[in-house]
Amino acid sequence: MEIMVKVAAVAVTAAVLGAVLRRNTPELALLLALCAGLWMLSAAAGGLGAALELMRELAGLAGVSEILLEPVLKTVALSILTRLTAEVCRSAGETGVASFVELAGTVLALAAALPLIRAVTLLMGELLL
Amino acid sequence: MTFRQYERGVFSMDVDLIFKIAAIGIVVAVLNQVLSRAGRDEQAMMTTLAALVVVLMMVVQEIADLFNMVKTLFHL
Numbered sequence: 001m002e003i004m005v006k007v008a009a010v011a012v013t014a015a016v017l018g019a020v021l022r023r024n025t026p027e028l029a030l031l032l033a034l035c036a037g038l039w040m041l042s043a044a045a046g047g048l049g050a051a052l053e054l055m056r057e058l059a060g061l062a063g064v065s066e067i068l069l070e071p072v073l074k075t076v077a078l079s080i081l082t083r084l085t086a087e088v089c090r091s092a093g094e095t096g097v098a099s100f101v102e103l104a105g106t107v108l109a110l111a112a113a114l115p116l117i118r119a120v121t122l123l124m125g126e127l128l129l
Numbered sequence: 130m131t132f133r134q135y136e137r138g139v140f141s142m143d144v145d146l147i148f149k150i151a152a153i154g155i156v157v158a159v160l161n162q163v164l165s166r167a168g169r170d171e172q173a174m175m176t177t178l179a180a181l182v183v184v185l186m187m188v189v190q191e192i193a194d195l196f197n198m199v200k201t202l203f204h205l
Contacts, residue, residue: 010144017151024158025177031184032150038191039144042198049202077203081196 003047007040030092037084068119074112078105146191150184 014036021029052073059069082105089098157180164173199205 010147014147017147017154021151021154021158024161025154025180027181028150028154028157028184031181031188032147032154035147035150035188035191038188038195039147041195045198045202052202073203074205077199077205080199 003043007043010036010039010043030088033091034088037088041080041084068116071113071116075109078109078112081105082109146187149187153180153184156180 014032018029018032021032055073056069059066082102086098086101086105089095089101157177160176161173164170164176
């Protein structure tokens with residue numbers, strides 16, 4: 001709860017300061033927004049870490065191996081980075097670069113999920129034979 | 130690891146950086162106005178550029194920290 005209060009305070013402060021900076025130095029306003037975003041993300045990292053820990057615990061209880069869990073975690077990390085970068089590019093007015101980042105993120109997420117797809121296919125083959 | 134432990138371990142960035150960037154921006158805006166009025170437009174532009182480089186250096190460190198944090202969180 002207190003983290004959310006902190007995040008809200010930082011967000012409002014960053015928005016006001018960004019509005020001040022936007023008139024004369026728009027590039028610094030962009031970096032300020034990026035910095036505020038990084039701060040908020042690192043504030044939320046604790047929750048993310050706890051959720052990941054629970055996911056690993058549940059996978060361990062269910063007997064799912066770490067190899068199968070890894071593509072899922074990789075995809076989550078990729079999507080976080082892709083989203084952050086694309087939004088920064090978009091707020092800089094570079095919509096084209098943002099789309100390229102998103103495309104690259106999609107392709108890399110697909111590549112990260114390939115072992116999972118292969119494992120599922122092999123499993124189905126074993127079941128059928 | 131509980132939520133609290135994560136909070137203490139990961140939560141390291143300072144809010145001061147945001148205020149620092151804003152302060153640099155305001156100072157540069159004032160300098161820019163003064164230099165422009167004095168007819169030194171090229172120096173005004175250099176000031177803006179120097180401020181941009183300084184702030185970029187500061188933010189790049191934080192971006193690197195974020196990437197490392199994501200790496201350690203996901204055990205990649």
